[in-house]
Amino acid sequence: MATVALGLAGAAAAAWLGAAGLVLAGGRRPAVSLQAGLIGLGGLAALGAGLVGVVAGSSESLALGNQLVGPVAYRVTALGATFLTLLGLVALTAAVWGARAHARSLASSAYLAALALTALFTLATLCAATVTAFLVAWESMTLAATFVVWRHHDRREAAWGGFLFVALGEAGFVCLTAALLLLATQAHSLDFQVIAARSATIGSGWRGAAFVLALIGFGFKAGLVPLHLSIPEADPAPPADGSAVLSAVTAQMGVYGIALVGFRLLSHGPAWWGLLTMSLGATSAVLGVLYALMERDWKRFLAYSTIENVGIAVTALGAAMTFLSLGQPGLGALLLIAGLYHVLNHGTAKALLFLTAGTVERATGLRDLDRLGGLARRMPRTAVIALIGTLALAALPPLNGFVGEWLIFQGLFQGFRLSSHLAAVLIVAAGAVLALAGGLAINAFARAYGIPFLGMARSGAAGRASERGQPVLAGAILAGVCCALALGAPLVLIGLAAVVRRTVGIVILPRLLVPGLTLIPAHPGFSSLSPTYLALALVGLLGVPLLILRLARPRAATRTVPVWAGGILRFRPRMQYTATTLANPVGVTFEDLYRPHRDLERASDDPAGRSGPVHYGFRLLPVYQRFLYQPLVAAVERAARGLGWIQSGDVNWYLLLVFLTILVAYVAAGR
Amino acid sequence: MAAWFLRGIRRRVVTTRYPRGHDPWTADLPAPPAFDPGALTVPLANAVASVCPSRALWLDAGDLVLDLGRCTACGRCLEVAGTGSRSSSCIELSTPGPRGTLVRIPIGGSPG
């Protein structure tokens, strides 16, 4: 059993390597299909490896190192296997989507190769058991993902997104390398297991420095505000399968990293680690969803939603660290489970929504929410699939997102059990912030589902959309997984409890899950929930009105009349609510945060209302740009301008500078 | 109170008077005219009908017909009819159906 997981992971790696190698076939027809097929097969193998790893725990390790590069070893761990499952699932569905979506060309082939390499190096990161293996895999993953972002490198936003992705990825990698090498030198070993075993002997200052560095490094990948700049630029740039992998897997590798360093390597540390992590997470959650609300581009909206959901997961992990360090292991383990569960939920639903958005983009050529509309009638299967994903991501019952966030809230609201007042207040405040984010998320997702799928088509392309020949199956698989994660929540929690037991050594399952599929997260007298029964009951309740309608049919004859539109002659699509108007109340409420630039131009100011064409412009400068990045850039530019007089262009001036330098060196040497 | 409540529930009748008390000023509102059938003669009725700006008065089979629906309570007919008429002070005139607004006033006066 122990070698099965490693064998399956190896098979996945081989399949992905093969898919990448097929780029040499030059984009001929069977090669591209074969690439997609191999990526899917690899995904299946990785899924298997992950499931076996979750159930069976750590596998044996595969050691490859030599004298020159140091120990390099790979091992399927329980924590890594959780993410491996997600990677496999997303890779599988991305391949199913991509097999139908991509044209047979060299560019597609190269893109699929980059995607396969991204998956491969993600797998390597998840299985890495030494510092060297981890760093090499992490960096390779960043580079391969950059080429995924650059699929449409001739588009401005893709070029800029790829640049941000690789630039911020490297910034994060520097911090990460520093953190891991700090740990390695202090523990005198490059092996994760040895570092974990010796972590208690490392001085607390070194441990804290390493943790903060790792948090920053992984925060760049996870998209923690204010380190998240690359996420909304890079994640929407590639085709939908690439976006799905980037958002659902690559971004969440940051969460894996935080869990790896925070729980496995350093075993949770003092309370301020957890509180810092939690604050970052909560800030990301609320800012992510606030900026998502203002976004008109569908895929950029989804990318901002990634920031929000990663923030929620990181909040849960941070609170778990706090609880563990303040002597509440049960609650800590609960929150760790909830955070991992949320990662799975978010990954599944986000991949689903990205693939759906990609399908719609293929069918209409549009990503602008304000130009879509009425797709539910023209793309009914896509609409149902997207509805499931939307409900899951908006954390509405009965789907998996609700169960995950409910668990997180149950954990956070137990903050009062802590003896430290500061920690208690901060944890409950984080809960309140997450509640705000959750409410806004419902608003945001109602908008992101209602505007494109309901109402009338807002443009000709949206009106001509058709589902025929579009890749729908991948989304359907993910929708099924979403439902399974909700209905089978107790089963998932059994698996995650095993992961947590193997990672932090706390047994929580018997208390958490009572027979009869009911969860009692925190305290028997506090709350309980059975996701399975809830889902069944809600679906059943949904049937009650239908039943009533069926049994008590109205006696009056049915009349068909036009939609009520205010009694006007013709109801036009532009009279509908748009994504911008739907978000405007929130925009007004949070105006102090958004500080938007609104431009309203009329052709004339005729009081009778014959204003002619009206142009309405809306621009948003995010708060982190205004208060962090812009001052930073301005300072660098100011310094450059301040030194500009040196570069006058006069050769004699340059010679004088060289000469003076030599003189100074002479004099300094003569002292 | 309880009886009142139950009665209202059961009979669905007005449980609260719609202006709570009597509004004395409603008597001063413009209202359709009332005629004295004894004082009406055919020429007078013709004169009355001819001054009506809203075609609410006409003669039909020896009766003066007043259409309350059309009447705007302008009072011109009252000026013409003089002492044989006054304001009806009746403003609650709703009826189901359009034809319920017709009032036939027999012309009872002699032509002399």
Place this chain on the structure above:
Amino acid sequence: MTEAELAARLRDEVGRTFGRSLHIRTIDTGSCAACESEIRMLLAPHYDLTRLGFFFTPTPRHADLLMVTGPGAVGMDHALRLTYQAMPDPKVVVAVGACPLGGVLGPDILTHGSIQELIPVDVVIPGCPPSPIALLHGLLVATGRLAARVNPARFMTAPPPAPGKTA
């Protein structure tokens, strides 16, 4: 079944359907706005429409009763028809004021002069404009909570002479 019995049954039916809660949509087919002014007064505390269970609603899809004012301007034909169609059955149409009953403007190229041939009118509220009390009365009549009481005797200052007694 006589017409009176049918009317009584119908009134009973209307009362059962709308007796406790009624949502009202108003539509203006070219009135001078005096009627609208009076209708708005219904929400003032003195009349307080909502205590009777009556509410104004912004959409005909939620409305049980349509109050029509104005003489039926041609330009509002489409809107009036759509509004009437959009209201779910059963529904009541109340003509408010003298205009919709043909009292103010005659038929010409701009107005129909009356709305009675456009949509079926169930209850009329005469008056130019009808005072809020008259409107309340009309609404209560429309819902069957009050009987109509147009008493011809009130429009005669003396009792009518007995038939056949005249010369």
Place this chain on the structure above:
Amino acid sequence: MPAGVATLAPTTPAGVVLDLAAVLILVSAFACLGSKLFARYVTYYGIQSLVLAVAVATVAVRTGDRGLWVLAGLTLVIKAIAIPSAIRRFLLDRLRLQRDGGLAAGLGVSLILGAVLTALAYLVIGRDLLPPGVGTVPAIPVATAVILLGGLVMVVRRHAVAQLIGWLIIENGVVLGAVTLAANFPFIVEAGIFLDVVASVLIMCGVVLGLGDDAAGGAALRRLSG
């Protein structure tokens, strides 16, 4: 103590000749700095190179190193004869260069700066900077001063030919310092320096000819800003 240095002590006749040559080299560098005519630059440079050849030959006599003899010969042929005549024929005659108009600083200021730099060289080259025993050789601060003066010529002259002369003066200073400091300098290094000098002269001739007089006067060079 290196053998060559010991034999060049100022009390010996060779030492005296070497010191004299060093002083002449310094004077000719000053002469370059204080002149405004292109023809004089080249003349002073030729004289300086001739004196340098004598100095190298003196060291060669004392040490008997065959490499130094070759170096002296090369200095005489290339630096004292070939380069000045090449500059005359290919640059000055062809471009009709006579008076240098591109001065960044006046002659007086330039000379005062040169004096300050020479004093600085004497002050800075203290005993502790050099290997033991070398400090007694007076040619060392002179060589340093020549290098600094060459640099000063490059800084205060805008014309490309004048800067070329400054560069060559620096190079002469380097050779002077090198032969006096380490008489048993590997010949291959000296030959490499020579090749550098010849190549730089060829390149400068090509560039200046390509630019023409107006451009070489500095106006075009000033536009080379980033």
